[in-house]
Amino acid sequence: MQNRIIPFTYEQLRELQHQDEQTKYMMMTKSLPQVPFVPKGRIRPDIIKIYHDTPANGAHFCRDRAIHEIQQRYFWPNMVADIQNHIKSCIPCLQNNHTRRKPSGALKPIKPPEGIWQLLTMDFHGPITPTTRQGNKYIITLTDVLSKFVITKAVRDCTATTAAHFIMEDVILKYETPKCILTDNGTHFTASMISELFKKIGVTHLYSTPYHPMTNGQIERYKVS
Numbered sequence: 039m040q041n042r043i044i045p046f047t048y049e050q051l052r053e054l055q056h057q058d059e060q061t062k063y064m065m066m067t068k069s070l071p072q073v074p075f076v077p078k079g080r081i082r083p084d085i086i087k088i089y090h091d092t093p094a095n096g097a098h099f100c101r102d103r104a105i106h107e108i109q110q111r112y113f114w115p116n117m118v119a120d121i122q123n124h125i126k127s128c129i130p131c132l133q134n135n136h137t138r139r140k141p142s143g144a145l146k147p148i149k150p151p152e153g154i155w156q157l158l159t160m161d162f163h164g165p166i167t168p169t170t171r172q173g174n175k176y177i178i179t180l181t182d183v184l185s186k187f188v189i190t191k192a193v194r195d196c197t198a199t200t201a202a203h204f205i206m207e208d209v210i211l212k213y214e215t216p217k218c219i220l221t222d223n224g225t226h227f228t229a230s231m232i233s234e235l236f237k238k239i240g241v242t243h244l245y246s247t248p249y250h251p252m253t254n255g256q257i258e259r260y261k262v263s
Contacts (some may be wrong), residue, residue, distance in 0.1 A: 076114040085112060086124045092151050127167045129209075156217045157183045160205075162196040162226060180219075189213075198229035210239065220231075220244040 076082055090104045096205070105121050114120075117136065151157040163177035174192035181188045191208055193200050219236070221227035223245050236243045 072107050073109075073111055073113050076112045078114075082114055082120060083124065086121055088120070089121075090125065090128070123167075151217075154182055154185045154187070155214060157220065158216045159220045160201070160216070160227070161185060161222065162201075162224070164196065166192075176200075179230055180209055182216075183220075196224075196226050198226045198231045201226050202231055202235050205235065207238075216241060218242040220246055222246060 076085065085108060086104075091105050104125065105118055108117065108121060158180050160178070160180045162176050162178050165177050166177065166213075170192060171177040172192070175196050176193050176196045177189045177190055178193055178196070179188060189208060191204055193204070205219075219241055221243070226232075227243075233243065
């Protein structure tokens, strides 16, 4: 337990075990030393948060490490699935490891961007659980391909209206108008509202199906609208 912050003592955990008639005295014996069984309730998500979210425990490290750290100390059924679900809904992890996608369909080669703000990728992520106190359950991200600069925002939904507001209020008004924006073919990006907005502000809209992460100087193929 060195350098680990835990929200309870083993005595408290033992008391919770005794309160759970179904799992009273149950222990996991596949590993040595034995690790305590954690009954249902808030204590399970508390353990996951402590070992994944807190700086003292190496906040937001990878999924496999989080699973390993917790398995070394505790056991409960479906533990791995619970940890994976928590990490999938972790907003800081989503902001730092946003999903990207791979090209297909009618393709047209384009050159890598020659400067910053020439080619950006935009995507929605979610729904996130639990919903934030403000009612936000999605993350919208915009990434500059060359500099890797990322703009993120927690939002209530993944509609074209939300995407349009994000582009105007959080991108153009705060920074400047980009040359090209790459998105997938989701209806929130193919809606006429987005097409009209891009025409009005002079942005070229590129579409792609899921694609592999791009690196500087790498030529990718996209469908140009």
